[in-house]
Amino acid sequence: MPKKILIATSGGDCPGLNAVLRSFVKRASLEPEWEVWASLQSFNGLLSIPQRLIRLDKKVVSGIHVKGGTIIGTTKESGPFNWPVKQADGTLTYVDRSDEMIKICRYADFAAVVNIGGDGSQKMSQRLFEKGLPIIGIPKTIDNDLCATDLTFGFQSAVDVATEAVDRLVSTAESHNRIQILELMGKHSGWIALHAAIAGGAEICLIPEIPYDIAKIKRFLLERFAGEKPFAVVAIAEGAMPRGGKAMGTKMHANISDKLAGAAERFASELKEAGIESSIRCTILGHVQRGGIPVAFDRVLGAQYGVKAFEMIKEGRFGHMVSYQNSEMTAVPFTEAIRQLKTVEPDSYLVHAAKSINICFGD
Numbered sequence: 311m312p313k314k315i316l317i318a319t320s321g322g323d324c325p326g327l328n329a330v331l332r333s334f335v336k337r338a339s340l341e342p343e344w345e346v347w348a349s350l351q352s353f354n355g356l357l358s359i360p361q362r363l364i365r366l367d368k369k370v371v372s373g374i375h376v377k378g379g380t381i382i383g384t385t386k387e388s389g390p391f392n393w394p395v396k397q398a399d400g401t402l403t404y405v406d407r408s409d410e411m412i413k414i415c416r417y418a419d420f421a422a423v424v425n426i427g428g429d430g431s432q433k434m435s436q437r438l439f440e441k442g443l444p445i446i447g448i449p450k451t452i453d454n455d456l457c458a459t460d461l462t463f464g465f466q467s468a469v470d471v472a473t474e475a476v477d478r479l480v481s482t483a484e485s486h487n488r489i490q491i492l493e494l495m496g497k498h499s500g501w502i503a504l505h506a507a508i509a510g511g512a513e514i515c516l517i518p519e520i521p522y523d524i525a526k527i528k529r530f531l532l533e534r535f536a537g538e539k540p541f542a543v544v545a546i547a548e549g550a551m552p553r554g555g556k557a558m559g560t561k562m563h564a565n566i567s568d569k570l571a572g573a574a575e576r577f578a579s580e581l582k583e584a585g586i587e588s589s590i591r592c593t594i595l596g597h598v599q600r601g602g603i604p605v606a607f608d609r610v611l612g613a614q615y616g617v618k619a620f621e622m623i624k625e626g627r628f629g630h631m632v633s634y635q636n637s638e639m640t641a642v643p644f645t646e647a648i649r650q651l652k653t654v655e656p657d658s659y660l661v662h663a664a665k666s667i668n669i670c671f672g673d
């Protein structure tokens with residue numbers, strides 16, 4: 311009898327997902343008693359009728375490490391704890407199908423389940439583990455906001471895309487003497503904006519962890535303009551806020567994370583209200599940061615995550631997430647992985663370095 315593993319990718323897609331799938335399957339195939347199956351569109355494939363499961367073998371995953379997205383699909387909008395059911399009036403209610411999912415896994419003889427995902431997905435895995443499912447996690451998100459791991463795969467790829475956008479905006483800002491505002495993803499953390507601002511040489515970096523004071527930014531800009539540099543590039547995280555304000559966006563219900571949007575436009579209005587007369591343009595980089603091929607770093611990190619995940623299953627280390635710490639692969643309990651979001655520390659050396667090269671945070 312083969313030992314079967316079920317693997318799923320959950321939440322938003324992210325560069326490097328296919329690299330993880332490939333390395334997991336290649337490592338598993340070194341031991342012929344193991345079989346890897348994938349549930350399509352996260353666990354929806356398992357819970358659907360008919361089921362949508364596919365066998366992953368070396369042939370299926372051959373060469374996929376260079377592809378963006380995930381070959382097994384993903385979703386953010388449903389899951390075993392919040393399965394949407396359409397009502398007669400067209401509205402959705404959400405039901406808990408987690409017990410049923412665990413029964414299905416037992417019935418199908420899945421000896422282990424792997425959930426590749428971000429913060430919300432690791433929380434889901436912890437709840438399934440508490441109910442008795444032998445499950446492990448792999449940390450994925452461009453936001454890099456998962457604690458208990460130094461890095462999530464996908465982040466580096468997003469930073470490269472964001473940095474290229476800063477680079478491109480610098481030359482057009484300079485040509486037109488404009489302020490170019492670039493809104494970047496990251497949810498309630500500023501990792502992408504901070505890294506792109508440093509790498510690309512943005513003058514201003516606004517992140518949720520350091521609420522900004524528009525008066526201080528005005529002073530910074532006027533000083534810069536007086537020094538014969540009448541242009542500026544601003545890297546603003548989608549979750550950034552002025553002092554005393556809140557992140558811009560739509561508050562979703564408990565099952566779906568908030569949609570953040572509008573930080574750049576709000577900041578542009580605040581600059582105008584403060585009397586900054588320059589011409590201002592906003593760019594929302596959006597899902598460009600999530601799509602496309604993973605950079606080499608994410609492929610290498612992903613390869614290690616996949617191999618380690620299989621080895622954790624063999625050791626029976628369920629209830630844990632693979633973690634990258636001090637350049638080594640290790641495992642941390644889900645409880646540790648979901649304890650809190652990892653956000654930028656305002657007193658960190660990274661922020662100190664950014665300030666030392668004259669990046670203004672408006673604080």
Ligand code: F6P
Binds near residue numbers: 322386495570
């Ligand atoms: O978590 C990844 C992420 O790309 C965030 O940076 C962003 O806020 C969110 O997902 C966007 O979600 P959606 O794909 O649902 O628009």
